[in-house]
Amino acid sequence: MMTSSPPAVESGDAAVKIVDDDGREKRTGTFVTASAHIITAVIGSGVLSLAWALAQLGWVAGTVILVTFAIITYYTSTLLSDCYRSPDAVTGTRNYTYMGVVRAYLGGRKVALCGLAQYGNLVGVSIGYTITASISLVAIGKANCYHVKGHNGKCSASNYPYMAGFGMIQIVLSQIPNFHKLSFLSIIAAIMSFSYASIGIGLAIATVASGKVGKTELTGTVVGVDVTASEKIWRSFQAVGNIAFSYAYTIILIEIQVSTDSYNIFRFNKDTLRSSPPENKVMKKASLIGVSTTTVFYLLCGCIGYAAFGNQAPGDFLTDFGFYEPYWLIDFANACIALHLIGAYQVYAQPFFQFVEGKCSKCWPENDFINMEYSSKIPLVGKCRVNMFRVLWRTIYVILTTIVAMMFPFFNAIVGLIGALAFWPLTVYFPVAMHIAQTKVKKYSRRWLALYLLIVVCFIVSFLAALGSIVGLVASVRKFKPFQSLD
Template sequence: MDTHHNPSAVEMGDTAVKNVDDDGRQKRTGTFLTASAHIITAVIGSGVLSLAWALAQLGWVAGTIVLVSFAVITYYTSTFLSDCYRGPDSITGTRNYSYMGVVRAYLGGRKVQLCGLAQYVNLVGVTIGYTITASISLVAIGRSNCYHEKGHKAKCSVSNYPYMASFGVVQIILSQIPNFHEISFLSIIAAVMSFSYASIGIGLAISSVASGNVGKTEVTGTVIGVDVTATEKVWKSFQAIGDMAFSYAFTTILIEIQDTLRSSPPENKVMKRATLAGVSTTTVFYILCGCLGYAAFGNHAPGDFLTDFGFYEPYWLVDFANACIALHLIGAYQVYAQPFFQFVESNCNKKWPQNNFINREYSTKVPLLGKFRVNLFRLVWRTCYVVMTTVVAMTFPFFNAILGLLGALSFWPLTVYFPVSMHMAQKKVQKYSRRWLALNLLLWVCLIVSCLAATGSIIGLIKSVKSYKPFKSLD
């Protein structure tokens, strides 16, 4: 029960007061470390392993410049967003618990609904995409063992549906963790996993380069007339730019992460430090993975060099890396699902405050884990949500192409437009001043990138749908 609606909580003395914040909500315990872990879990997805492919489309120079540019843009706009966590007076203003809340405080009107639509469609999309990606990694373990036994040319077909179902079962259990504040341990495990598989990918690429077994690379990437046609070069370059832009997109859940931080030191200062740590760490891994992967495979770099078998041996190391990806995605699913869970539940609480099914919590003791709070509505609705995402993932295994399109459509509003607009409102940036012109130029450049990436994703999606065969094993 929320102590904000329970006046007797304060009357119970110091203990109750110590357990609540200034607004009567549960006391926040997040730190720089937990916020950094949430960011790294959200940012370093298994997409890191596709950056070699992205670099192959753009080449050494453009690829590296684009990657670093998006790191800088994401960090820059994230600092704007973290300054807006509290109301217009950012030091003592009231807290905003969600991205929509921040937009409501600074911009209001129709923009609040647009922000909610972009954010929650993206969050739901990511959870479906993660179900597919986790199953692909688990299938890769089975295929890796098969290739090791029967040779690299063998036909190793493995169904990914049992893996998707197993992933769903694990998520049903983890989804009962009441809120974002209590999943720090998951994020820390997931962050360690993401470092593990990215490091293995880098290590395998280094050993490949050291052995002299390398592909042909170019300053401008794939060669027209040799590797690709002129049209393919254009569309694949757009897709690669989109991949790089979205590989940093964690602003969707930045406010929700910031809302887990203790009130002292000021949340925005800690969040900026955590963002810098998260984005810097990620960029180092991205550049290493992208550049070393491109050096190893050249212009024929696979879409994902662990699941698309850029490497076959040592098979046990490839297996371990793929297991790390699956474990990372178990935690990452929760990081993206919890804000959506919270959104639905808080709206239901407001609409039906007297309903016991929605609001009443029961305490139960779980062996080894101690006390656990159970809420019937949470149990039923979150279970239904996980079942729904799992069924969609099973039905549309090309959903990752759809995810590229969702990423393209939500990147501009959530990572660039809203943070920049709120910053201009907060700092009262004068129209047509130098700063105003520079920020508007940033908005336009990023909008063009989003549109080009969306076009590339649509073309990729059309190809995926054409070759789509429902309920087919991966081989």
């Protein structure tokens, strides 16, 4: 049986839905659910690098920068919340996508720049997650090896088979058209992220309590002892990028969800919120709770991790063997990371899949290869519609991101680069620029100058963070020997 209707997974008769004032499905979200979404979405693999970041920056700069990122992120998120409706924040027309908001307030080429920043970030995260998942899987085998041979034992392993295996899993999962409806995967991912982050904090506390801790400094790594002068500068910039990655808040300010419109890609997280009280007010409160909670979690992870390992803090204290025992707990934590990233990969990849497919469908509406779908029944899933273009395109995407991950399997540098490139445009520039347009801030007034100063300062910080990450990436590539086992 062939059909050209939008992709879907069907199960039984369609239920009559209660719709909202704009004809869309009735929203039932509350302050509590919004806060929960923010907390569970933000706490992810980025926490694993915070101890290393503080080691590069030191107690003073590291803590101040982490808290400053939290304050800026919360402030710009409140501006973005007010832009959900236009032209008025309370009674205006709802905008369902980030690009739609940019189109409503800024228009022109800035819409394309917003799309480039968003989708470029999604591709980067796909690559980063492939790297992180494979490293975690390698760490499980090495933890068992060290337990048997001792901490100084020769335990080598290659992460390439694990990357290939992760890629094959993603090829299969990518073929599920309505992946967003498998909500239990999001619940599992949230549990996994809390589990491995909590285990990391717990092990760091145990290390500090034992008294066997590394040497720490107010300014972090010491020039001439731990690093050279140039390494100190570039690693400090890269550390800022790692912190920025941890606050990839724009990805949770928007809900990556496909509704009845197959190509409605980026919807605000608060698009699930009830219309009363006003969405922007509820989201501001939820953002405050979410950012505050995650910042406390980050401070615990970064500060206690730095206290435990000192200036020699590993890039990822769960996979770089900051801890060796209990080995079974290390295994469990790394398994949690891998399981979390299996689902998280799809959360970030699906919007890009649908964006490309939507564009192709609009450009070639009569092309059967792109638009024709074949119905088939899949056990435990139901009636599913298979599209050959979707199968081919998504498979190629996963293969390409896997190959890039194999070429650049460097956790800290990739995380820092992604964080630096995404933070300024999505978290700072567009929210501030849209706020200026919405409230008609007078040009060259004190408020206008203050807002543009924030934009300029954050741009400089993001640029330096990206530069430091690129330098770190180049240095890693020079030392890297492809297709060899990792000691």
